[in-house]
Amino acid sequence: MESRSVLVVSESSLSVDDLDASDGTVSVTVLTGPTEVFEKLTRSAYDCLVLPARVHDRSAVELAYGIRSLFPELPIVVAGSDPDSVAPRSDITVVAADSVLEDAVAGAVADRLEGDPPAVAGRPPSPMETLLLSIFTEMPHHFYAKDTEARHVLMGRGFNEPTDRIGLTDVEVGELQDDHGKAALQDELDVIEGRTDRIEVEEFLDLSAEYVETVKVPWRDSTGDIAGIVGLTQDITERKEREHAFQRQYERLVKTALVAAHEFRNELQIAHGRVERLEAGTDETAAIVDSLDRLESIVDTVVDLSTTDSRLAEQKPVWLSRLCREIWDALTEGDATLQIDSDARVVADQESASLLLQNLFENAIEHAGPDVTITVGATDDGFFVADDGPGIDADSPDRVFDAGYTTDEENTGLGLYVVQMVADDHDWTVSVSAGPDGGARFDIGNVDLH
Structure with a gap:
């Protein structure tokens, strides 16, 4: 038999002498873990792979499925697993053995080596294969590939070990x-x-990377058929923090413009009332009325310019929890608590939706106190924001969305007005009611849930 190469994974300390290679026709490479399996199979030629039943507390069968997706003709022998645990036609040989050293394993390997060398794993790699492997293993982002059942078959080292999720x-x-x-x-x-050719989404993950952006596209085989997906997930936390800083500055400017406009309109209303007491039809009163009308037009223009940008921005799917957490981190101090009752992806202009949520959170903190508990959750057609405060103190609850309406003389009364504006821009509905346990509940409806 011509010389053959066998790759063995064993968490026990082994040497080549422990394995049956006495005839000199079989060379054996031993790895103490699965981390370098894909690098070895890509960069060198191997005719058989031997795995123990469990690898880093994972079933070797799951790892084997991932390997077979990339090296479909590579013979794989698993020592110690139940043969019934392997799906029919998977072409994975399972041997009931306590370790990879047993004679039964060596016999199974010998049987698998009798055939022709595997077309991919049994030959030196092409430059393209080594290039792609370098992208997966060396780039700081999380690259991965999945098969037609969306199971991981290859992973980079961006966020996880390359074999943590295989299978x-x-x-x-x-x-x-x-x-x-x-x-x-x-x-x-x-x-x-084939329902879409690209998925792109941002989300907040409670993992080592807080904010990530994921892009997924088809993985096509040599015939052009879809063999699975290729994905890239990258940590965008620093970028999001910069965006949040700019967004908070923008929101302050918007609020300043709205407050100023509110005060100007109050003064203009007073001025109009006093002009009406003057003798009508004189050149003096006509000139004053014209000036007041121009001032009103300027105020309307300032309000429109300060709020139009968000209306024109692109609407994309975004996780409700991600928006809530990034606002909460920058907003709250003290003992206030945020609870996410249920999550959903909503299609929205993210900056405007953030402004809506921020004003609802601030409204709850202002009226319910610094130790308020705010609950956010998904509904059939949108989402809700509820608090455990004293509730809405108004004869007609919907009046709280009017510009300038407030029960606190130190409050501008514009927060919930902004909420209504953002909802209108998205063609959403917004309503307020008493929560099931007291407090106020705001329901945002007619939302496109992705």
């Missing part, structure tokens, strides 16, 4: 929230089944 879908990954895992899986199936 698993995002729903089966424990670190991800259920809502996020299900949404990610559906996104990938949409790409795999």
Whole structure:
């Protein structure tokens, strides 16, 4: 038999002498863990792979499925697993053995080496293969590939070890929230089944990277058919923090313009009332009225210019929890608490939606006190923001959305007016009611849930 190469993964300390290679025709490479498996298989030629039943507390069968997606003809022998745990036609040989050293494993390897060398793993790599592997393993971002069932088959080192999720879908990954895992899986199936050719989404993750942006596109085989998806997830926390700083500055300018406009309109109303007491029809009164009208037009222009930008911005899917948490981190001090009851992706202009949520949070803190608990959750057609404060003190609750309406003389009465403006810009509905446990509840409806 011509010389063959075998790659063995074992968490026990082994030497080549421990393995049966006495005839000199089989060379053996031993790895103490799975981290370098893909690098070895890509950069060198191997004719068989041997895995223990468990690798880093993961089933070797899951790892084997990922490997077979990239090296479909590579013989794989798993020592110690239940043969029934392997799907039919998977072409993975399972041997009931306590370790990779047993004779039964060596016999299974010998049987698998009798055939022709595997077309991909058994030959030296092409420059393109080594180039792509370098992108996956060396770039600081998280690159990954998944098969037609959205199971991980290859991962970079951006956020995880390269084998932590091999063979698993995002729903089966424990670190991800259920809502996020299900949404990610559906996104990938949409790409795999041809319903879209690109997925792009930003989200807040309670992992090492707080804010991430994910792009997923089809992985096409040599015939052009979709073989799965290729994805890139990158940490955008620093970028988001800069955006938040600019956004807070913008929001201050908008509020300043709205407050100034409110005060100007009050004074203009008083001036109009006094002009009406003067003798009508004189040149003096006509000139005063013209000046007041021009001032009103200037005020309207200032308000329009300060609020138009958000109306024209692009609306994209965004996680409700991500918007809430980034606002909360920059907004609150003291004992106030934010609870996310349920999550959803909403289609919105993110800056405007942030302004809406910020004003609802500030309204709750102002009226319910610094130790308020605010709850946010998804509904069938949008989302709600509720607090455990004293509730709405108004004869007609909808009056709280009027510009200048306030029960506190030190308040401008513009916060909920801005909420109504943002809702109108998105063609959303907004209503207020008493919460189930007291306090106020604001429901935002007619929202496009993605």
